[in-house]
Amino acid sequence: MSRYYRLVVSCPDQVGIVARVANFIAQQGGSITEASQHSDLETGRFFMRYEILADSLAMGPDAFSEAFRPVADDFQMDWAVTDTGKLPKVVIMVSKESHCLVDLLYRWQGGELACDIVGVLSNHDDMRSLTEWYGIPYQHIPVNPDDKQPAFDAVEAQIEALQADCVILARYMQILPPALCQRLSGRVINIHHSFLPSFAGAKPYHQAYQRGVKLIGATCHYVTEELDAGPIIEQDIHRVTHCHTPKDLVRFGRDVEKSVLARGVRWHLEDRVIIHGNKTVVFN
Amino acid sequence: MSRYYRLVVSCPDQVGIVARVANFIAQQGGSITEASQHSDLETGRFFMRYEILADSLAMGPDAFSEAFRPVADDFQMDWAVTDTGKLPKVVIMVSKESHCLVDLLYRWQGGELACDIVGVLSNHDDMRSLTEWYGIPYQHIPVNPDDKQPAFDAVEAQIEALQADCVILARYMQILPPALCQRLSGRVINIHHSFLPSFAGAKPYHQAYQRGVKLIGATCHYVTEELDAGPIIEQDIHRVTHCHTPKDLVRFGRDVEKSVLARGVRWHLEDRVIIHGNKTVVFN
Amino acid sequence: MSRYYRLVVSCPDQVGIVARVANFIAQQGGSITEASQHSDLETGRFFMRYEILADSLAMGPDAFSEAFRPVADDFQMDWAVTDTGKLPKVVIMVSKESHCLVDLLYRWQGGELACDIVGVLSNHDDMRSLTEWYGIPYQHIPVNPDDKQPAFDAVEAQIEALQADCVILARYMQILPPALCQRLSGRVINIHHSFLPSFAGAKPYHQAYQRGVKLIGATCHYVTEELDAGPIIEQDIHRVTHCHTPKDLVRFGRDVEKSVLARGVRWHLEDRVIIHGNKTVVFN
Amino acid sequence: MSRYYRLVVSCPDQVGIVARVANFIAQQGGSITEASQHSDLETGRFFMRYEILADSLAMGPDAFSEAFRPVADDFQMDWAVTDTGKLPKVVIMVSKESHCLVDLLYRWQGGELACDIVGVLSNHDDMRSLTEWYGIPYQHIPVNPDDKQPAFDAVEAQIEALQADCVILARYMQILPPALCQRLSGRVINIHHSFLPSFAGAKPYHQAYQRGVKLIGATCHYVTEELDAGPIIEQDIHRVTHCHTPKDLVRFGRDVEKSVLARGVRWHLEDRVIIHGNKTVVFN
Incomplete structure (x- = not known):
């Protein structure tokens, strides 16, 4: 069973969120195996969930989170990174x-x-x-x-x-x-x-x-x-x-x-x- | 398209209702093409619906109803006979x-x-x-x-x-x-x-x-x-x-x-x- | 949990089956708690399943079957009586x-x-x-x-x-x-x-x-x-x-x-x- | 009713596709209103569909397509841009x-x-x-x-x-x-x-x-x-x-x-x- 990191985000919708997030992941070499997005037109809120193959990344989940923080801050994200290697x-x-x-x-x-x-x-x-x-x-x-x-x-x-x-x-x-x-x-x-x-x-x-x-x-x-x-x-x-x-x-x-x-x-x-x-x- | 009479009944449940109704229909030579029954155990009420091929009966719907009335009265039935030849x-x-x-x-x-x-x-x-x-x-x-x-x-x-x-x-x-x-x-x-x-x-x-x-x-x-x-x-x-x-x-x-x-x-x-x-x- | 006899029948369809079966059950005092019937118009075969409260009958399942046999023979029925008191x-x-x-x-x-x-x-x-x-x-x-x-x-x-x-x-x-x-x-x-x-x-x-x-x-x-x-x-x-x-x-x-x-x-x-x-x- | 461009893509899967496409759209100021992606693990093929608000872009669908062509070529995409303003x-x-x-x-x-x-x-x-x-x-x-x-x-x-x-x-x-x-x-x-x-x-x-x-x-x-x-x-x-x-x-x-x-x-x-x-x- 492969190990994945899951990045789950919600934030106010605006142009450029997906580009910024996808860029960040691509720069780390991250291979996205599942991607879901939703824009709620009534509330103007944006939601996304990315599943990334852990082996494709050079860093662990904590370092990944730390590196992602500036992106999250720029877009006022509620966000979390979870690691399928660590069971809830x-x-x-x-x-x-x-x-x-x-x-x-x-x-x-x-x-x-x-x-x-x-x-x-x-x-x-x-x-x-x-x-x-x-x-x-x-x-x-x-x-x-x-x-x-x-x-x-x-x-x-x-x-x-x-x-x-x-x-x-x-x-x-x-x-x-x-x-x-x-x-x-x-x-x-x-x-x-x-x-x-x-x-x-x-x-x-x-x-x-x-x-x-x-x-x-x-x-x-x-x-x-x-x-x-x-x-x-x-x-x-x-x-x-x-x-x-x-x-x-x-x-x-x-x-x-x-x-x-x-x-x-x-x-x-x-x-x-x-x-x-x-x-x-x-x-x- | 064949013509049918439909006999729809509800009454207090008791032994012998089906026998009496089915007997009555058989005595008229009635061919039952669809039969449904239900006993509601909570309220003790009985429900039935019979579809009878009109051609199998010697009488019309009014005479059929008239002949059925004594059966209905004996069991205190709410009942109706409808005739598919007469559209609602x-x-x-x-x-x-x-x-x-x-x-x-x-x-x-x-x-x-x-x-x-x-x-x-x-x-x-x-x-x-x-x-x-x-x-x-x-x-x-x-x-x-x-x-x-x-x-x-x-x-x-x-x-x-x-x-x-x-x-x-x-x-x-x-x-x-x-x-x-x-x-x-x-x-x-x-x-x-x-x-x-x-x-x-x-x-x-x-x-x-x-x-x-x-x-x-x-x-x-x-x-x-x-x-x-x-x-x-x-x-x-x-x-x-x-x-x-x-x-x-x-x-x-x-x-x-x-x-x-x-x-x-x-x-x-x-x-x-x-x-x-x-x-x-x-x-x- | 109440005990029931189930009478399951299939036979060539003809006028009077339900009347005869229902009469037979009523004569034994049988209380029918569930009744289902079907006439297959393509093959001319009739199917029925009656669930009868065992306590409402004066006889056991074997005697009931024996008493029913002449009815079954008259209509060339494939039939069975089962007793919910005897688990398969x-x-x-x-x-x-x-x-x-x-x-x-x-x-x-x-x-x-x-x-x-x-x-x-x-x-x-x-x-x-x-x-x-x-x-x-x-x-x-x-x-x-x-x-x-x-x-x-x-x-x-x-x-x-x-x-x-x-x-x-x-x-x-x-x-x-x-x-x-x-x-x-x-x-x-x-x-x-x-x-x-x-x-x-x-x-x-x-x-x-x-x-x-x-x-x-x-x-x-x-x-x-x-x-x-x-x-x-x-x-x-x-x-x-x-x-x-x-x-x-x-x-x-x-x-x-x-x-x-x-x-x-x-x-x-x-x-x-x-x-x-x-x-x-x-x-x- | 708003007008949208739809970008539909399939290509061999690899790291960086989403980043490149999302970047391209963000650079044009494109507001993505619906995004769907799928990676087929069996065949290694990637699929995506983006719906972009036409008014958020400075260019028409033909210019948009022309500008996108180099991205498409780099990833060997089968692709199309459609314009909801032009009914099929x-x-x-x-x-x-x-x-x-x-x-x-x-x-x-x-x-x-x-x-x-x-x-x-x-x-x-x-x-x-x-x-x-x-x-x-x-x-x-x-x-x-x-x-x-x-x-x-x-x-x-x-x-x-x-x-x-x-x-x-x-x-x-x-x-x-x-x-x-x-x-x-x-x-x-x-x-x-x-x-x-x-x-x-x-x-x-x-x-x-x-x-x-x-x-x-x-x-x-x-x-x-x-x-x-x-x-x-x-x-x-x-x-x-x-x-x-x-x-x-x-x-x-x-x-x-x-x-x-x-x-x-x-x-x-x-x-x-x-x-x-x-x-x-x-x-x-």
């Missing part, structure tokens, strides 16, 4: 539903998700044996319904201790406190089991059944302080009919949820997702 | 967007929609030449924004004069008054340009763009007094990305709207849709 | 690719597949620990490329010893000999990793890549003597672009394969699939 | 099926297809009134089944006389002679009513029905000498069941055909499609 650390949080966790672990083991899964946290102990079968540490952090803050403090401490770059709520079913959402902004990915903005909140499949919709869905999004209202990364749907009970909707939904979450997580881990206000640019 | 009368209402009207007229001319289109009503005069090219009468009924009731009275009078069995709001863009919705209950089909219940009301594609959804949709539903809240017949979606502007969403949406509306209308005209509370049973 | 026995065959096996076992454990998985057979030993984790016996039956018959004899002996009602080729990657296909006719389900009839045979994703198709697919079908040519139960597709390498196609394909196979297997196990020549009637 | 000329060819023609003309009138439709050619006279309603010249060129060459000579003469940049076979149903296919290579777009490579040749829906597939499809592709084997631009599918007759397949297929063709044609007209061997790169 991921914490997964679950409750009692296993389908998303099972799917993520299986894909991770098969090489579909380029990350280190450094821990699974749960308010229940049910998923311990499965998680440990994959050699991943499992933390049971019970949530006291009458006083949830101590549990969330423990969650936050664990996330810090594990140095997680990314937290995946794989059907965690607890609402994280606003302060924690803020501190982890842009790093927490949730799967909601409806086609947002329809059926935010609790029991979306039952809401969908009562409304009589003909399609159900799932939404992968970044967590923000406002429940189920963060930037959407990916969505998908499944067709239903009058024959299907809420139990059928839950069953179909499991398949949609896990594939939507897996796609969203993969794109995030590959630095393909850029948050832009309450929306996302996804270079997939 | 349809009125289409439009505003300035032509795509749904054009699509319906083209399908109707090609034999996809078994109905008589007895008139097109519009608050604008734009679609007159297109409509009249198909040989269909066009009525321009302007709506005064400060006093809409006279226009709606004229609309209602036209619907009655044309003896319409069904009214299709093919992007009419005006909200019918509640009293009219009630009087035409179960006979007015609307296309809403969002995946309901998301983005009810005005400018749904702009709402969808602002929310940053990754799928847009359209919903075909029966009109009730509450705006965009009636029983859903059909829905579908189209994938969008950060590249797409509101104008692109409108363009993609046109294709979704027209195909969703055409399917919903076809099923309604073929007596495949049964309203069940605020939901539908669709035997398609 | 299933053997899964795999090679080295795990995704379909993992998916089936997970769904089975979660109650989505109503069967007893009585064994997993493989030409490799790779899937042993996974299979045994689920408490299922694993048989490694190596295939000698120069003389495959002994392995297939062992496979057949195992299938008989395990009294398998159904064999699932979950990416087994070996072609069963014609005689075995014949003996197990209608009981062996395969997943082929292309949208048949495109790309039958070996390496379909590479064939698809070379042809430059914009959609790849998978096909679940019954195995017959002719390779990849048996009755199709289910198919689905995934969109691809010029960006995707054969490796990406394989990755997308895994998701399509496992969901298509799972649907096909579920429908087969629920007696929803009737073979009709080289086609299927699927009452899903 | 399109000829549509049809037989008796109207759905694709109707759909293309409607989209064209609504501004979805940026081209001049300079003529419709047909082996029948059926579509004359529809075509002329849109103000487009119609040529009836009958094909003698016993000697087709004179008709094809007349077709070719018309295409030349009309200076067509692009020919769309919107269900023309005649096979163009190989020599004509060669002369118009890369400029003739066909819609085939199957999911190629399945069911090439005649009566694909009947082939699909006989095979019992669960999905039917349509394929938009460039015409080459080998029937239905040219580079694929776009494909899509529609789900079918045992309930559907060949007539239903034809009906569903019409909707798939027209939307697949419309997408393919739009992308071609916007210079989003680059032929690469027998495949396509589509920057959509």
Whole structure:
């Protein structure tokens, strides 16, 4: 497997950005294997993602970043250089539903998700044996319904201790406190089991059944302080009919949820997702 | 083209309904070419739709109905017998967007929609030449924004004069008054340009763009007094990305709207849709 | 979980079948919870599937069958009564690719597949620990490329010893000999990793890549003597672009394969699939 | 509507292409509004498409091309500059099926297809009134089944006389002679009513029905000498069941055909499609 550096940029749009960036990379001898750009005409913001073969460059990622800084400053860029040789650390949080966790672990083991899964946290102990079968540490952090803050403090401490770059709520079913959402902004990915903005909140499949919709869905999004209202990364749907009970909707939904979450997580881990206000640019 | 009678039934579920109905049809020598049934376990209601080859019966639709009445009474059925030899009368209402009207007229001319289109009503005069090219009468009924009731009275009078069995709001863009919705209950089909219940009301594609959804949709539903809240017949979606502007969403949406509306209308005209509370049973 | 009897019938179409069957069931007090029928106009054949609440009948499945026999004889029916209280026995065959096996076992454990998985057979030993984790016996039956018959004899002996009602080729990657296909006719389900009839045979994703198709697919079908040519139960597709390498196609394909196979297997196990020549009637 | 120049390039991949091209454009003050790139790892070929705001450049398209030539030569580019201010000329060819023609003309009138439709050619006279309603010249060129060459000579003469940049076979149903296919290579777009490579040749829906597939499809592709084997631009599918007759397949297929063709044609007209061997790169 080749190693790449990824340069991800967003900045105010103007003439000459691509020329300057591409020049810089060419001067270093960099071989661009994938390039994506987007100009948002409404906000006048420019986005780009370049994947560069590490072997084609004479310098390491830190030196590359240092050399790039003047370019970034000239264009007031929000930017980052990541190195596929250094895997991001991921914490997964679950409750009692296993389908998303099972799917993520299986894909991770098969090489579909380029990350280190450094821990699974749960308010229940049910998923311990499965998680440990994959050699991943499992933390049971019970949530006291009458006083949830101590549990969330423990969650936050664990996330810090594990140095997680990314937290995946794989059907965690607890609402994280606003302060924690803020501190982890842009790093927490949730799967909601409806086609947002329809059926935010609790029991979306039952809401969908009562409304009589003909399609159900799932939404992968970044967590923000406002429940189920963060930037959407990916969505998908499944067709239903009058024959299907809420139990059928839950069953179909499991398949949609896990594939939507897996796609969203993969794109995030590959630095393909850029948050832009309450929306996302996804270079997939 | 063969002629069929369609028997559509809903009633409280109990043992023996199918036997009794099927016996009755067999005794008349009726050849069933399509049969659909559904038991709703939540409400205990039973639904059925039988398509019977007219030539296989010794009697006409009225005599058939008369003979069936005792069966219907025994099971407290809501029921109807329709005759494909007698086309339902349809009125289409439009505003300035032509795509749904054009699509319906083209399908109707090609034999996809078994109905008589007895008139097109519009608050604008734009679609007159297109409509009249198909040989269909066009009525321009302007709506005064400060006093809409006279226009709606004229609309209602036209619907009655044309003896319409069904009214299709093919992007009419005006909200019918509640009293009219009630009087035409179960006979007015609307296309809403969002995946309901998301983005009810005005400018749904702009709402969808602002929310940053990754799928847009359209919903075909029966009109009730509450705006965009009636029983859903059909829905579908189209994938969008950060590249797409509101104008692109409108363009993609046109294709979704027209195909969703055409399917919903076809099923309604073929007596495949049964309203069940605020939901539908669709035997398609 | 309630218990049901399923009556599945195919016979030459004629007036009175439904009446006779429904009468028979009603006379036994049978409560029909799901009913499906189809008349094939091209071949004049009739198909039906009734699901009857076991508790509503005074007799067991054998007595029910015995009582039904005269009806079946009168209409020259191919027919069967199954009892959801008696789970069908299933053997899964795999090679080295795990995704379909993992998916089936997970769904089975979660109650989505109503069967007893009585064994997993493989030409490799790779899937042993996974299979045994689920408490299922694993048989490694190596295939000698120069003389495959002994392995297939062992496979057949195992299938008989395990009294398998159904064999699932979950990416087994070996072609069963014609005689075995014949003996197990209608009981062996395969997943082929292309949208048949495109790309039958070996390496379909590479064939698809070379042809430059914009959609790849998978096909679940019954195995017959002719390779990849048996009755199709289910198919689905995934969109691809010029960006995707054969490796990406394989990755997308895994998701399509496992969901298509799972649907096909579920429908087969629920007696929803009737073979009709080289086609299927699927009452899903 | 703003005016753009589109620069479309393919060449052997090497370090520095993007830098050189982007530099060139930046030096002219060019504002890039859309940029797409692709490196084909298998063949080592590089593809790019830039959309540049015409007003941001000091020169016209011819001077721009002249100035770009040295860059192109250095990298051995196949390249073109197009000007959205100069619409490509399109000829549509049809037989008796109207759905694709109707759909293309409607989209064209609504501004979805940026081209001049300079003529419709047909082996029948059926579509004359529809075509002329849109103000487009119609040529009836009958094909003698016993000697087709004179008709094809007349077709070719018309295409030349009309200076067509692009020919769309919107269900023309005649096979163009190989020599004509060669002369118009890369400029003739066909819609085939199957999911190629399945069911090439005649009566694909009947082939699909006989095979019992669960999905039917349509394929938009460039015409080459080998029937239905040219580079694929776009494909899509529609789900079918045992309930559907060949007539239903034809009906569903019409909707798939027209939307697949419309997408393919739009992308071609916007210079989003680059032929690469027998495949396509589509920057959509």
